[in-house]
Amino acid sequence: MALLEVTGLHVEFRTRDGTVPAVSGVSYRVDAGETLAVLGESGSGKSVTAQAVMGILDSPPGRITAGRVLFRGQDLLTLKEERRRRIRGAEMAMIFQDALSALNPVLTVGAQLGEMFTVHRGMSRKAARAEAVRLMDRVGIPAAKDRAGDYPHQFSGGMRQRIMIAMALALEPALIIADEPTTALDVTVQAQVMDLLAELRRELAMGLVLITHDLGVVADVADRIVVMYAGRIVESAPVRDIYRRPAHPYTEGLLESVPRVDRKGRELYAIKGLPPNPRRIPPGCAFHPRCPRAREVCRTEVPPQFEVAPERTSACFFWRETPGGTGAPDGTEMRGGTEMPGGTETPGGTRAPGGTEEGDG
Amino acid sequence: MAERPAEPILEVRDLVKHYPLTRGVLFKKRTGAVRAVDGVSFELAAGETLGIVGESGCGKSTVARTLVHLERPTAGRIRYRGEDITRLSGRALKAVRRNIQMVFQDPYTSLNPRMTVGDIVGEPYEIHPEAAPKGDRRRRVRELLEVVGLDPDYAGRYPHQFSGGQRQRIGIARGLALRPEIIVADEPVSALDVSVQAQVVNLMERLQAEFGLAYLFIAHDLSVVRHISDRVAVMYLGRLAETGTDTEIYEHPTHPYTRALLSAVPRPDPAARARRARIPLAGEVPSPAHPPSGCRFRTRCWKARERCAREVPELAVPEAYRASGGPAAHPSACHFAAEPDEPDEPYGTGEAGRGA
Known part of the structure; x- marks a missing residue:
């Protein structure tokens, strides 16, 4: 069984000027431990597809009009929101392009990471904090223990991206969707972040959907590719x-x-x-x-x-x-x-x- | 490509731009400075393209902005056709500015949304009325739009009616309006879709041949820079690390930073994955407010020794290559540029840098 199987997905946006089709019959599958690259330019529907799969599509105006999203054989589109919320984060997680706007600016990174464990795993705050530091260490943030008390803006772009990766990995999900995770980063930092992702994916045997427009990045890390237009x-x-x-x-x-x-x-x-x-x-x-x-x-x-x-x-x-x-x-x-x-x-x-x-x- | 003519049209010597860091609201006290550009020298010949590459914060955009007088340099000299233009103001500055124009990165924010495309492209004539007689401007604007591959009938439309690539063409048309000799282009294709980037790069090359333009082409995309540049300068933390022809830089880099930078570029060739020898850089770029002593790259360099902390390396052809010549004989700001050692830890095993 495929880890994720999207079949015949259709998404449209209702706007003042009528209905705009964003995704028109997209099908792909990802197996455990595999990296699938979704390549496309702006407006190709690559990110909207991912949002629909994750269940974070802005709706309205977005609307899934057809298709199935099977995750471990279960159609996510038929699930209640409450059940989906529990899958999200714990079993599938997303990494965004812009870490600064994806992280909460008024919470320390230690608190944000720790929250994953108190909410999903019912850990005590102290234990969650220790887990947060361990994760920061794992994604290569120097002096993790001292830096857990810092706010997102106090980190460089590359370090913030690592924190977001740490957050996505916190509960060791089976599937990660990364939407242009290195587009905003410099090339040497991009290399570090992609290496980290590849290493963690191998170690945890995760499936990875990598959304990108960069032919070089795809060639570097992907097993299979779908090109969208x-x-x-x-x-x-x-x-x-x-x-x-x-x-x-x-x-x-x-x-x-x-x-x-x-x-x-x-x-x-x-x-x-x-x-x-x-x-x-x-x-x-x-x-x-x-x-x-x-x-x-x-x-x-x-x-x-x-x-x-x-x-x-x-x-x-x-x-x-x-x-x-x-x-x-x-x-x-x-x-x-x-x-x-x-x-x-x-x-x-x-x-x-x-x-x-x-x-x- | 072409032999370098003896007379550069633009000469930059020891360019410095510091931004003061201050404290206090009423009585501002200077507490330090961000040393965005800290002693950069280069030349640009007529009709030539010099590419400047470097990562964010290295000062490449600040260099561009000082050249077109959007920033006033803290120190150093900029000469245009032998004339010192660093401290010009008023009419004399205006006259020089006609010849050095800029194309910006973001075609979404660098065009005034309330002006028609025709007014945007023709605006330089408002500022430099001597460049085109009033009655002739409409015709010239239409001509410019045509030159950059846009329908001249679009002159009455507004920027939001155009795509990113088309907007960049509008920005280029505006840059060409005064028939400049030099165009400073700061990341002109970075914001564009892949399929549109090639169109704009081709356009810039065609215009260069047609109008004999010299380009200062600033970008972080190393393959685009290689394609368009005759010479390339690599910048790190406010200084030039290495300069040379595109082949010298890309095929025979001698500065450790250039080597690491080139090795990090992902190649669109999956078959090369196994052969890839990436040089990982330890740590992060230091703050330009507190750059390391001596060589600025030493904190992340696997070659760094005690001398690197003490002595600032000059941008010069390494001693060892001076006599022999060849492609390695190009300026490199590294004390140990001639020592071809590789980082001893292979890629992926973690820290490779041993700061001095």
């Missing part, structure tokens, strides 16, 4: 495969636009256009206005998840033409497939190559 998953794969041979044009473009030494002095590859406004997501494949591979069918039909290989999917009608679909970057093997569902005649006259259809559309 405009509220949908466009590609999911083991991390090694996706960097070598992406199977979706968006992933391809992202990887291609990373500055590389051997391309200095040349133009960077740039995905044209802008990420779509969630209020005006293009019909068909949301990426089609920016996609160099787009054809007629992409404008009208939402691509389903095609199975590219075991454990690998791509939501692109033309995945066979991508590096991940051909096995060779030059796309020699294309056009062998069966006709697609509703296989439209493309302007060039070729049939849209199909793939094995899988999952929801």
Whole structure:
């Protein structure tokens, strides 16, 4: 059984100007001891998905309209709030990007950490305090005993992030969701924090969902990756495969636009256009206005998840033409497939190559 | 890339910026100073890009702000085409400022939300009316918008109607309005989405070629800096640690801080995970109000010895490399730059720094 299994999740926001879809049918799974990276740009729905899973979605205006969130086989979305609250913190915890606003500014960090133990574990205040110091020590805060009496603002950004990690780990949850945990940090501090997370994850055999926009961080720590665009998953794969041979044009473009030494002095590859406004997501494949591979069918039909290989999917009608679909970057093997569902005649006259259809559309 | 021309257009010597720390409300008593920039020297040639990298608090943004006179330096000299512009004021300062313009990091807060895009881009002409005759300004603004890849018909819209990348283009258009020779860009792509960063970097490179601009490009993203820069300066706690061409810095770093910094950058290549030899830094950056004596990096450096606490290392080509030349022969502010020892504890085992 997967530790966490999200299926067909839909989230929308009700605003004055109408309903805005933020997440449109997202499915992923995380096993114990595994790190899943959720990669996406702003507005892709990666954080909203996490909030829905954690049960901390601002509601209203947010609303889960469909889907299931199975945690150890139990659908969290059907649970009473009281029961969810007990799972939150004890069995699944979240780490946020901005530790300064996530921590209580008027409580010492020792008191905040200790509270986890008095509330959830019914410890005495003295015992909880000792646990708090032990945790601070564990996440590498020097002179933990002296610093437990300090307030969040008295710590540097990296140390604050460690305190938040300590707080998330306090009750040794089975699952941690980290939303851009190092984005606000300098690169040397980022390295320290990511190492700490990886080490603790190994030690406690936790599942980790790492939400990020940083291709470097993903390559460094993730086992598997799902790439999100405009509220949908466009590609999911083991991390090694996706960097070598992406199977979706968006992933391809992202990887291609990373500055590389051997391309200095040349133009960077740039995905044209802008990420779509969630209020005006293009019909068909949301990426089609920016996609160099787009054809007629992409404008009208939402691509389903095609199975590219075991454990690998791509939501692109033309995945066979991508590096991940051909096995060779030059796309020699294309056009062998069966006709697609509703296989439209493309302007060039070729049939849209199909793939094995899988999952929801 | 190009051979360095003899005549730099911008010359910075021993630049110092201290912010006084005071106590008391009525009778302010000076109790110390934050030494944000503490003796920085570099040159910028026409048409060249100098990248400045460093972590938050190293003083890179303060350097940028003093160059465009948003801050007054505490000491040091800034020369523009041989003329000392450090203490200029009034009309003379205004004349120089036309030639040195700035592009800011945050396209969300650096554009006035109540002004139309056309007014924002054309505002420099209000301040420098001699740059464009009144009747010509509308046309020029449209031209500028087109140059940065925006529809000139958008001139009547407001900043909130644009995305982050488009706003950064507006900021760049404003920076170009007076046809400056130098653009100081402080983290111009950091706030942008990955897919949009490349567009803005390409735009800046295209504009550089078209208008012969010199860039001072400040960023913490080391791969972007490498891509765009001819030369790179690494800053730590108010001072330059190392300078050189991009290859010299990235392929042959000799300062321990540069080595640690480069080793911490995650590579978008999962296959490299196993080969990764990261140099962990012990502790944290010391407060710029109380920097360590001697070498400022010594408290976190695995090479640090007694001499490092005593003597401030000069930014100079290490003695040992001077005769031989080669890519290691570039300025480095480390007493032991020529000693190629690695930190003795492998990555991940904890403390690697042994302060002197």
